[in-house]
Amino acid sequence: MKLKNPWPIYFKKDVETHYCPGCGHGIVHRLISEAVEELDVGKRTICVNPAGCAVIAYNYLNVDCIESAHGRGTAVATGLKRARPDLFVISYQGDGDLAAIGTAETIHSANRGECFTAVLINNAVYGMTGGQMAPTTLLSQKTTTTPTGRTSGNDGYPLHITDVVATFKGVAYAERVAVNGPAAVQRAKKALKNAFQAQIDGLGYSIIEVLSPCPVNWKMSPIEAWKWIDDVLSKEFPLGVLADRRPKAV
Amino acid sequence: MNKEFMSGNHSFGEAAIRAGCKHYFGYPITPQNELGEYMSEHLPKAGGVFLQSESETAAINMVEGASAVGARVMTSSSSPGISLKQEGISYLAGLELPAVIVNVMRGGPGLGDISAAQGDYFQATRGGGHGDYRTPVYAPASVQEIADLTYKAFDTADKYRTPVMVLSDGLIGQMKEPVVFPKKIEKLPEKEWALRGMGSGPSRLMASFHIDPAVIERHNWKLFRKYQEIEKNETMYETYMTDDADIIAIAYGCTARIAKGAIKRVRKDGIKAGLIRPITLWPFPSQIIKDTASKIKKYIVFEMSTGQMLDDVLLAVEGRIKVQFHGRPGGAIPTPAEFARIIYREYQLESKS
Structure with a gap:
């Protein structure tokens, strides 16, 4: 069968995925590959891979990649971009990585308006380590470290990190999207391209938060996981543009 | 050769700039603040980047980024801050990325005091961070040696693709002495291994994570052989x-x-x-x-x-x-x-x- 769309240049072919069935990472990788190709920045792209499930994102992304210590992706990205401002830099991070152990790096790189794009995969758990409570875990959500459900008294509340950084003047673009279905995926790609274009135009920091299914750790089927994003997760983390400081077209 | 009268902390900075260091990331801590201050004034004039980071942890990871794309890069701190950098130094060793790290030692453990001490010898010479690695360590005894050894540290770092530490203390850092600086390097050779975006070639990868223990074992033995070479060639007394x-x-x-x-x-x-x-x-x-x-x-x-x-x-x-x-x-x-x-x-x- 001939594919209607050609295979993206920056998405590796003939590799086996290590991601679990129904995981959102593969979709987001593919969207990034398509977006950097369509914006013609793939040849100067460096993606910072996080500690977590996406640590070997370089197995799928056919761009230069560097590994970061847990939580330090945006510091590494700062170093890359400050040393080579002509490069196109993505810091790909999970919720625990970007919003717990790496909160300081996240907040300060955003506040400085560092000119790269952070992609935050929010699946409300620590995936790679087996489904522990993340900063984004919902109240009463059961995880392996909140066996009776997260309580505000013991664990505090789900952290809205993208809403926090969206208030910073250094942030050019911030949007929350999901990848639970074809329409959501198309909106996610558009959001990524908006963020990437903001970086290309030198406008400052951009961040796209992606509500991403983790059926295995949520103990759901992939279909149930998609539905849970619509019915529950996106109620706590509403989708939409959180900051847009791009100059308006005249 | 012009003789200058300068403090140890300023000399670290001037020697680094002359060695072609274009990037400095650091966080204030006594007794090494004059080094960061010197860089903030002089590095931009030399066409470089000074950035005060939000923490020592962030600084060492910014160093990782700048080093990965081939820049000569430095960070500095004093004992408690160096402890925070150890995670990043381990990553630099694992990723085989060159960088120069200055430790102007103060008293410890804990917050200790701001007087000169030599309590970080174990941390500096045994690797400091996690994993099976070593860091070459230079120990200057004068402001002149700060200039010479800092300059040399950049060459050693690039030659072996390793983080290198210059281990000083609050006494030499704060002390002023006459110093003659080495010649400024105007152009450095391209680092063929650096990330640069794939350009027209295949994509490149820098990772210290390998799920297969056999791969990590090979990597550790490779590092070990490199450390043997350093022991053979670089010992000074x-x-x-x-x-x-x-x-x-x-x-x-x-x-x-x-x-x-x-x-x-x-x-x-x-x-x-x-x-x-x-x-x-x-x-x-x-x-x-x-x-x-x-x-x-x-x-x-x-x-x-x-x-x-x-x-x-x-x-x-x-x-x-x-x-x-x-x-x-x-x-x-x-x-x-x-x-x-x-x-x-x-x-x-x-x-x-």
């Missing part, structure tokens, strides 16, 4: 009045200068004392200490700690002769008179036996 000596002091950094003062005093009384001063702490100059042991009666190790380099001396001596230790930890600074008293005492004990 100074000997002072050792030719006819009966008793030899071993000390590094500012403690070695205090020991020199003590040796000058006791020599006036006819006591044949000398000094071996390790300039690289890793690789440690074990061979000269081993070789000299057969010719003398006793070693005295002086440190501004409770005895850390002492372990390396004992390993080198292998029980051949006695090794006496005298240390002042936590930021207490000894005097030449104090060291001289120790040398007199040990000399007399040796004469009696």
Whole structure:
């Protein structure tokens, strides 16, 4: 069968995925590959891979990649971009990585308006380590470290990190999207391209938060996981543009 | 050659700029603040980037990023801040990324004090962070040596693709002395291994994570062979009045200068004392200490700690002769008179036996 769309240049072919069935990472990788190709920045792209499930994102992304210590992706990205401002830099991070152990790096790189794009995969758990409570875990959500459900008294509340950084003047673009279905995926790609274009135009920091299914750790089927994003997760983390400081077209 | 009168902390900065360092990331901590301040003024003028980071942790990871794309890059801190950098230094070692890290040591443990100390020897020479790696460590004893060794540290870092530490202390960092700087490097060769975006070639990858233990084992042995090369080629030390000596002091950094003062005093009384001063702490100059042991009666190790380099001396001596230790930890600074008293005492004990 001939594919209607050609295979993206920056998405590796003939590799086996290590991601679990129904995981959102593969979709987001593919969207990034398509977006950097369509914006013609793939040849100067460096993606910072996080500690977590996406640590070997370089197995799928056919761009230069560097590994970061847990939580330090945006510091590494700062170093890359400050040393080579002509490069196109993505810091790909999970919720625990970007919003717990790496909160300081996240907040300060955003506040400085560092000119790269952070992609935050929010699946409300620590995936790679087996489904522990993340900063984004919902109240009463059961995880392996909140066996009776997260309580505000013991664990505090789900952290809205993208809403926090969206208030910073250094942030050019911030949007929350999901990848639970074809329409959501198309909106996610558009959001990524908006963020990437903001970086290309030198406008400052951009961040796209992606509500991403983790059926295995949520103990759901992939279909149930998609539905849970619509019915529950996106109620706590509403989708939409959180900051847009791009100059308006005249 | 213009001689300048400059502090140790400023000299770190000027030597780095002359070595072609274009990027500095750091966080304020006493007693090394003048280094970051110097960089903030002079690095942008030299076409570089100074960035005050939100933490020492962030700074060392910014170093990782800048080094990955081929830049000569430096960070600096003092003892508590260096502890925070250790995670990042381990990643630099694992990723084989060159960088220069300056530690202007202060008293510890914990917050300690802001006086000069040498309590970070173990941390510096044993790797410091997690995993099986070593970091070359230069220990300057003067402002001139700060300039020379910082300059050299960038070459060593690039040559072996490794983080390199310059281990100084608050005394030498704050002290002003005449210094002649090496020539400024205008153009450095391209690093063929650096990330640069795939351009027209295949995509490149920098990772220290490999799920297969066999791959990590190979990587560790590769690093080990590199460290063997460094031990073979890069060991540095100074000997002072050792030719006819009966008793030899071993000390590094500012403690070695205090020991020199003590040796000058006791020599006036006819006591044949000398000094071996390790300039690289890793690789440690074990061979000269081993070789000299057969010719003398006793070693005295002086440190501004409770005895850390002492372990390396004992390993080198292998029980051949006695090794006496005298240390002042936590930021207490000894005097030449104090060291001289120790040398007199040990000399007399040796004469009696």
